[in-house]
Amino acid sequence: MSGTHRKAIGVETIGMTMRFGAFTALDDVSIKVPAGSFHALLGENGAGKSTLVKCMMGFYHPTSGEMLVGGREVAITSPRDASALGLGMVYQHFTLVPSLTGAENLVIAREKVPGVIDWRKERGALAAFISRMPFKLPLDVKVAELAAGEKQKLEIVKQLYLGRHFLVLDEPTSVLTPGEAQEVLGLVRAMTKAGDLTVLMISHKFHEVTAFADDITVLRKGRLTGTGKVSEVPHRQMAAMMIGDQPIAALDSRAEPKPDAEIVLKVSALKAPDRTGLKSIDIAGLDVRSGEIVGIAGISGNGQKEFLEVLAGQRARDQGEVMVRGAAYAATRAEARALNVRLIPEEPLKNACAPRMTVAENIAFRTFDIDGNGKPVSWISAGAIRSFSARLVEQFKVKTASLSSPIASLSGGNVQRAVLARELTGEVDLLIVSNPCFGLDFSAVAEIRARIMRARNAGAAVLLISEDLDELLELSDRILVMSDGALVYETPIGEANVQTIGEHMAGHH
C-alpha cells in the first residue's frame, strides 16, 4: 500500500523439525530463500512441503528449528505474526469471495477494516496501488465472472496489497491453462527480478520450475534431499531427488491403434443441465473405439464433471443418446455388468468408496451380489469377500495393514489401487476414468497409468477425462478439448500441440 516496505524480504529456516506424535513430518530442514529470488520447493505428496510452509507461516509450531526473516531471528507463533513480517501465502484453491468485486475482496481482506467504508477514497487508493503493479485487472467486476488466471492474479495482488513481500505459492497453476500459467508466473518472475518480491513456489511441474525458478529445494519423506541452482540440476536428477531409488512402473508399449476397431462408446447430441442449472453441457458427438484412449482435456468446471455424471447415471439428461456397443446405456448395474463398463471417478475415496467400510468390502462392491458364474445371490458370504479381496490386494499391491481396516485409513495411492483392483478385474470393454492420478505420488502415478495402458492394449475402449495435460499427452491416442460444456477441438496425439490445446481450453477460438 505504502512505499515503506516495498522491498522483497529474504527468509531462511534453520533445522526445522516437526513431529506429530511418533511421526516425523519434517526432519531438520534448512532452506535459504534470499531476497528477490524465485525458489521452487519440490517433493512428492507427504514429503513435508506443506508442513514446512505451514511452519513458516505460523500455522504449525515446529518442534525445533529457527526462522530468519531479513537476516534476523524471529518467532512466528501465529499466521498474524507471519503477516506482520510481510509473509503471505497463495493457496492452490481460490480464497476470494465470488459474489464480491475485486476491489471489495481486497478491502475486506485487510486486517483492520473501518466500520463504515469510504468507497470513493478506497477506490482512489486502489487505483493508485494497481497502477504500480504489473498486473492489469478489472477491480469492479464480480470475482465469479473472472477467468481462473485473473482470479489467481487477484490472489497474488491481494497479498501484495496487504503488504506482503515474501509469498508462498502452493501449486499456483494447477487450475490454470498453460497460457495463463505462463502469464501469471512471468509477471511474478518480473517482480522478483525487480527486487519487489521473494517467492517460494510449491510445484510438481518441472517445466515451470526450469522456466521461472532460480533455485530448487527438494524434500523426500520429511528430509532435505537436494538443493541447488535450477540451471545446474537436470530434470532427471530432480526426479531422483524426489523419489529416491524406488523402481517406477514402465508404461506398456502402445499397441498399434486400429482405426476401424469397433466403436464401443457412442455419445450423440447429448444435452444435460450443469450444476448451476443455468447452463447446459452439449456434446454433439463422441466415439471411443476398442483399443484406444480418448483423452478429454479442459479446465476444471467446464462441464467434465457433469458429463461424467451423465455417463455414470447420476445426472439426468435432457436429450441425446449414450450407446455402448450399439445398445442404449443408462448406467444401471445390470447394463454395466452385461456390457463390461467400468467407471472410475476422480477422488476415489470421496466418490467410489464407502470410507468407513473395510478394504475387503470396498473391493467387493462390484461383485458382492453375484456368484462365480454371474448368477445373482441373496446371501452374501463374508469369507468369500475376504478371499476374493485378499487375492486382488496381492495382485494390485495394495498396501494395507489388514483387510478389515477401514479403507479411509489407506494412503491416496492405495485407495486408488484398491479401486483399480475392483474395476480392472475381469473383462473390460469400456473404461471411463476421471483424473485417476490427482494427488498421488510418482510411483503410484506411474503404476496406475501403466494399468490403464494395459487395459487399452487388451482391447478396452478408454475415455480419460483429465485436468493434467501431461497425463493426457502421455496416455491418449486422441485428445479432445472440453470448454464451456462442449467438445471444441480434437487432435490425434501425433499432431497434438500444447499451445493450441491450451488456447482451446481457455476458449480463445
Added chain:
Amino acid sequence: MADTVSGPHVRTILDARGYRAALEWIARRAESFVIPLTALIVGMMLFSLFILAVGRSPVQLYETMWRGGFGSWFSIQNSLSRGAPLLLAALCVALPARLGLVVIGGEGAIVLGGVAAAAIAVALNGAPSFLVILLMGVGGVAAGGIWIGAVGALRHYRAVNETISSLLMAYIAIALMNHLVEGPLRDPASLNKPSTQPLADIYRVGNIPGMEVHSGLVVGILACVLSWLLIEKTRWGFAARIAGGNVRAAQVQGLAVGSLIVGFTALAGGFAGLAGMLEVAAVQGSANGSLAAGYGYTGILVAFLARHNPLAIIPVAILLGGIDASGGLIQRRMDLPDATVLVLQGMLFIVILFSETFYGRFKLFNPDLWQRSDLLKGTA
C-alpha cells in the same frame, strides 16, 4: 504406519490366525461396546447431580430404579413388557440409519399402525381370530410402511430432509388418529377417553406362556434378528450399507439407491406400525390417545445407544424398558414425579450424541495403529 506393509507382509497378515487375529477382531468391535457403555455411565452420573440438586440421594434413586426395573420377577416382566414396543420402534430408526438417514418420526407410524389394526378388527368382527389378527398385523405394517416409506420417497425423489419430514408427519399422524378415534371410528360407549370399539377377547394377542408379558416381545426380538440378518448377510443389506457409507459410490456402482431408500424406510415404518398394532391387540384393546405414549421417541434413544445394530437393540430396549418401568416406584418411594425418568432419558441422549465424536479416537480400538513390535510379538 498403516500403509507401509506390502507384499509378503500382507500375506502373513491375511493368514494371521489365533491369538493375534482374535485380539484384532475383539479390538475392532470393542469400541461399539465400550463407548456407549461409558456414555451410559457418564449420563447416569450427570443425572445424579440433578437428583442431588433436588435434594434426594442418587444412591437411593438407582437402588429404587434397579428394584423397579429388574429387582423381582414382577418388575422384570414389567420391564420386558415396556421394552417390547421399543424393539420395533428402535428398528424404525436403526434401519434408515444404516442408509445414512435420520428418521425420528416413528411415533407417527406406531399411531397409524394401531388405528389401522383397530379399524380392521372392527370391520371384520365375527371372522376367525387367526385371520383377523393376521390382517391386523398386515394392516399395521402397511399403514406404518406407507407413512415412513413416503418419508424415504420424499427424501430420494424430492430431496426433502427426512428428519424434519418424519417429525412433521408424526404430528399429522397423531392429529389423524385423534380425528378418527374421536369421530368416525369412535365407540359411543367410550366417554372420558375416546376410543375405537374394544376388541373381542378372541382378537387379543395373549401372553407368552408362563409369563405376564405379551407375545409382542417375541415378535420384536424376531424382527431384530431378521433385520440383523438382512443388513449383515444379504445383498440388499450390503447394498444399503454401501449407499449409507457413500451414496455417490453406490450410484457409480449402479445400485438402485431409490429402491433401497424407499424399501428400507418402508420396512422400518412397517415395524413401527406393527408395534402400534401390538399396542392395540395386546395392551390397550382399542385404539386411543394412549398410542402416542412416546415409544417412537424412546426408540430413537434405543437405536442410538445400540449404534443402529439390530441385535444390540434387544438388550438396550429391555434396559430402557426397565428405566421406564421404575418410574412408578420412584414416584411412590422417593416422592419424585414419574417424569423424572424422562430427565434421565434426555440426559442419556445428549451424552450418547456427544460420545459419537469419540469414535476412531482411541488407538486401543484401532489395530492399524498398533506398533509393528506388538504385531511381531503377537504372531510369534
